[in-house]
Amino acid sequence: MGLGPLVAITAGVVLVAVTATFGIARLRGRYDTIDTFWGLGFALVAVVAFPLGSGPLVLRLVTAALTVGWGVRLAVHLHLRNRGGPEDPRYQRMVERAGDNPGARMFVRVFLAQAAILWFVSLPVQFAMYGTGLGVLGWIGVAVWVLGFTFESVGDAQLSRFRADPGNRGKVLDTGLWHYTRHPNYFGDACVWWGLYLLACSTWPGAATILSPIAMTFTLARGTGKPMLEKGLARTRPGYATYVERTSGFFPLPPKKLTRR
Incomplete structure (x- = not known):
């Protein structure tokens, strides 16, 4: 077909x-x-x-499985x-x-x-099914997917444990992956889709689907993902403004050292 x-x-x-x-x-x-x-x-x-x-078959299996x-x-x-x-x-x-x-x-x-x-x-997932093979870009894509899946799943697990503790009610999670980015799950999600995009890049039509991971990343970082969530957290978490000031909003980075005025 x-x-x-x-x-x-x-x-x-x-x-x-x-x-x-x-x-x-x-x-x-x-x-x-x-x-x-x-x-x-x-x-x-x-x-x-x-x-x-x-x-x-190998390319299609890897793409579908991921x-x-x-x-x-x-x-x-x-x-x-x-x-x-x-x-x-x-x-x-x-x-x-x-x-x-x-x-x-x-x-x-x-x-x-x-x-x-x-x-x-x-x-990209659909176009990858018509690719020519994994190749170097394909294996890089698998590695990027693994990085993203790890960030997303570990970040979600850390947040679930934090919320399950009644003593954390009203507090801000700033440990684990959340120490380096305010949204490890969103960062991981974006990496997953850039990884899947690289699997499609063995052909020019597949490479042309680059707007798909761009759209996903924009939605998470600037659209209905991060901005909407942070707007609500700023109203319900007293320490969230300070957390935002010192912690990267998307890409994992060492937290800033704040100077008290």
């Missing part, structure tokens, strides 16, 4: 899957169901694209984090502003929007 039919098929699969997720969200009464779908959606694209590609591994871990983590708690405040505010028909607005502005972003960001 050619690349054109593949991207059309994955677009259709993502649309059907996100529509089903919206139905589940309505039944649950929780729009944050889309957060769980986010990782699973990428895994689904990789599983669909794997048998349809014409590239070497994508599915990242997506399933993220989905499980977000589901466990959200389970038992209230609806995400972001979605609550959107529903309150939606007027008389919040369901339709949430479907378009949240679910369809995320489906489009998911499909676009996953283009």
